[in-house]
Amino acid sequence: MTERTDKNRVTKLALVGAALVIMLLSMTVLSKAAGDPGNHKKTIAALDEKKADVLKLTAASAAAATAVAAVPGDSTTPVANELADLSSYFLIILMAIFLEKYLVTLTGYAAFFILIPAACVLFAAGICLNKAFLKALAVKTAVFGLVLFMIIPLSIKVSAMIEDTYESSMETTMEEAQDLTEEINDNTDSEGNVFDRFVSQIKEGVSGLVKKGETLLNHFIEVAAVMLVTSCAIPMVVLLFMIWLVRIFFAQ
Numbered sequence: 001m002t003e004r005t006d007k008n009r010v011t012k013l014a015l016v017g018a019a020l021v022i023m024l025l026s027m028t029v030l031s032k033a034a035g036d037p038g039n040h041k042k043t044i045a046a047l048d049e050k051k052a053d054v055l056k057l058t059a060a061s062a063a064a065a066t067a068v069a070a071v072p073g074d075s076t077t078p079v080a081n082e083l084a085d086l087s088s089y090f091l092i093i094l095m096a097i098f099l100e101k102y103l104v105t106l107t108g109y110a111a112f113f114i115l116i117p118a119a120c121v122l123f124a125a126g127i128c129l130n131k132a133f134l135k136a137l138a139v140k141t142a143v144f145g146l147v148l149f150m151i152i153p154l155s156i157k158v159s160a161m162i163e164d165t166y167e168s169s170m171e172t173t174m175e176e177a178q179d180l181t182e183e184i185n186d187n188t189d190s191e192g193n194v195f196d197r198f199v200s201q202i203k204e205g206v207s208g209l210v211k212k213g214e215t216l217l218n219h220f221i222e223v224a225a226v227m228l229v230t231s232c233a234i235p236m237v238v239l240l241f242m243i244w245l246v247r248i249f250f251a252q
Contacts, residue, residue: 021122034108115145
C-alpha cells in the first residue's frame with residue numbers, strides 16, 4: 001500500500017513538474033515565436049496584398065464616381081452617389097484587414113503567454129488537489145488557446161480559395177472603372193464639363209452612360225460583397241466551426 005502511494009506521489013510530482021516546464025517554455029519561447037511577425041510572413045503578406053487591392057478599388061470607385069457625376073444632367077447622379085458610397089464599405093473591409101493583421105501576432109502571444117500557462121497551472125492544481133474538474137478546465141483552456149492561435153491563419157487560407165475564384169472579376173472591374181473614368185475625363189473641359197459631342201457619340205447618349213455606370217456599380221458591389229465575406233464573415237465562420245468541433249470533442 002505504501003509502495004503504491006509512493007508511486008502515485010512520484011507520478012503526481014512528475015506531472016506537476018512537466019506542467020511547470022511546459023508553462024515556462026510557453027511563456028519564454030513559444031510566446032516570443034508566436035508573437036514575432038517574422039514567423040507569420042505568408043499570412044501578413046496575404047493581408048498586405050488584400051489591403052493593396054482594397055485601396056485600389058477605393059481609388060477606382062471614387063474616380064469613377066467623380067467622372068460619372070460630371071456628365072450633364074441629373075440622370076447619372078444616383079449612380080455617382082452609389083459609387084461614392086462604396087468607400088464606406090471598403091473602409092470596413094480595410095479595418096477588418098488591419099485588425100486581422102494585428103491579431104496574427106497578438107492572438108499567438110495571448111495563447112502562449114496567458115492561456116497555455118493558465119492551463120498548466122490549472123492542471124497542476126488539479127493534480128495536487130485531485131480535482132477532476134480542474135484538469136478538464138485546463139484541457140479546455142489549452143484547446144481554446146490553440147484555437148485562438150489558429151483562427152487567423154486558417155481563415156486566411158479559406159479566404160484565399162474564394163478570392164482566387166473572383167480575382168479575374170476584381171481585375172475586370174478595375175479595368176472597366178479606369179476605362180470609363182479615362183473616357184469621360186478625356187472628353188471634359190478645364191472646368192469639368194463633359195463635351196456634348198462626346199455624349200452624342202455614345203449609343204443612347206446620356207442613358208448609355210447611365211447603363212455603363214450601373215454595370216460598373218454592380219461589378220463593384222459584387223467585388224465588395226466578396227471582400228466583406230472573406231475579410232469579415234469567414235473569420236467568424238471559422239471560429240464558430242472550430243468551437244463546434246471542440247464542443248463535439250469534449251462531449252464525447
